Amino acid sequence: MGSMDTAGKGRTPVTLKDLAAELGIHSSTVSRVLHSTSDVARGAASSATAERVRKLAAERGYSPDPQATSLRTRRTRAFGVIVPRLSDIVLATMYEGVEEAAAASNYSTFVMNSHDSIDEQRRKADIMLARRVDGLILGDVHAGSTLIHDLRARHVPFVLMNRRHEGFPSSTCDDVAGGELVADHLWDAGHRRVAVIAGEPYASTAIDRTAGFSQRWSELGGELRKEDVIWSRFDTEGGKDAAEKIIGRPGEPPTAVFSVNDFAAIGAMGTFRAHGLTVGQDIAIVGFNDTSLAAQLPIPLSSVRSPMLDIGRRAVEMLHKVINGEQVDSVRMTPQLFVRESSAAAFYVLPARSIAG
Amino acid sequence: MGSMDTAGKGRTPVTLKDLAAELGIHSSTVSRVLHSTSDVARGAASSATAERVRKLAAERGYSPDPQATSLRTRRTRAFGVIVPRLSDIVLATMYEGVEEAAAASNYSTFVMNSHDSIDEQRRKADIMLARRVDGLILGDVHAGSTLIHDLRARHVPFVLMNRRHEGFPSSTCDDVAGGELVADHLWDAGHRRVAVIAGEPYASTAIDRTAGFSQRWSELGGELRKEDVIWSRFDTEGGKDAAEKIIGRPGEPPTAVFSVNDFAAIGAMGTFRAHGLTVGQDIAIVGFNDTSLAAQLPIPLSSVRSPMLDIGRRAVEMLHKVINGEQVDSVRMTPQLFVRESSAAAFYVLPARSIAG
């Protein structure tokens, strides 16, 4: 906290050699004292010397030059993080978890946006590797990615976050389970005609959530045709477009819609309303991620909460292990459904169940 | 793009010395050829040699070790960026502009969240300076900040972004003008009883938007009492709480509300609706920033658009100048009001104007 006051007003930071000169000992001794945990420091210097060193270092506000350290040790204590876009609150939140966990272990992070473009992913990865980061966290892996195979071939330590990929360690939400939660909920509420706003087909999040929903829906006895699944972008615009398609097609409109992303859900809500449908009344809708917005919307949005901060924190933990050469398993965190006004009402009265109102 | 293929499968990157050895020349010559722009390179090597060097460097996928370079040159080609939180879409978007502009000039950026805490701001700044960044971009400066004075005393190059502070260069939206736009709009629509959800009192964005609104409102002949201005958090929760206060107090409720932040506006919309008010009908509301959500909400939200990407880009430009010792002036970018359903209707019919419907 107070380190700024003591860091010295001069522009040139104090070095090991400065400390050594002032103490009349060699810089290597200073290094050993400061660098090693106290048990290793034994043998390097007498406890009296060690004390003097530590005292002066604190006084002068010494902090080792990371560039010099990296040059010597070949490790930068920095991770690279690549996400589709930080303006997507989901990724931004995961990144907060990453930053927090990295900082806790004295690592720094570079983060870059790939805009979900294959070329940019590769370019940004190159930039980060040119910076000699110790490892990468990829939050934007595509289903058919070749990049991750290349990285593995080059022995670059990395883990996946947010989206998973068979054969690579990842920290994600259990998206299949999330989809299942929604299927159960909508089925129980009496819905039988549903549609899915499925997201981008190259993202495992979209694929898994949709698959979980559709599989469980079949198990429950429901029918979900190919044309009931609309692949779309993850933002409000994408949800709007998808909703237009759902409304615009021939036949009875669905009574419920599952959107694999809150923002797409919000876009869809706008469209439905524009078509005279009251969300939560004429049509139910459920989102995913339980963004802080969902509960606060004019019509509160039902949503599946994924533990975004934990996903980020866990990714860092895993990357540390990968760097240490340990075997790591992918982790899928359990989601939780929050039912709100947008899908709370029972809709479609079934003869067998005879739900009133 | 293809650099990854050529970067060599080996784990140890190729160095200047490697190239020099293979070419039978000295590494300093290689450095000069590769490092200097072609005009400076003249004098360092014959054009034939230069050609051979460049060709081999490309073949071997040489990329200079940034740590070694930094150690020698004392510059890291990295900026530190501190924001309240990246999960705030406004700051995340500005950061996208920062990253883009920094990358264009071959700089990298570290970004950290301060959660708008004074202690964390200082701590994060310390971490970044320990990393020896070439400069800082602060997106979270508080009105009475002492940190920025300390930084200046230490001759740390930095600029402000998003929020401004007298006496320091900043890249912001012209928030005063933004507030004025809203005042004009609401006055013209016939509103006379209004309230402001003002945001955090330590943020210049909040202060300026509120001041611009309130000043113009007086000029127009309106009355805005102290209790009509509710200071609050910038998120949906904050907007919700503020709206509760507005509704809950004695006397006639306002017919229009200006929220200095879209998310707070969304929270307020929820509250109003919960109290049986139809936004856009019974009560008008205008937000700020024109987040991508605003236009897509079930009831599209009027909002003042601020050029967030440009603010970020410009901050980088300014920081470059500061580092070069040039004099830089603060820049305030012009905002633009987008009127949508949430405030489109004329409300309060004035005798003098006789607005119908």
Added chain:
DNA sequence: GCTTGTGGCGCAATCGTTTGGGTAAAATGC
């Protein structure tokens, strides 16, 4: 009294670049 240990430290190489100062040879000037 001699070896053997060991605590406490110094020496110097090293990481990969950059850069001021050389120095031969070639080119130019007159």
Added chain:
DNA sequence: GCATTTTACCCAAACGATTGCGCCACAAGC
């Protein structure tokens, strides 16, 4: 043909930290 400049390089010293090795002094063991 000789002095001078230019070309095209090389040398070596940094930058700041880490780390294997070595050395000296003192203590302990026998």
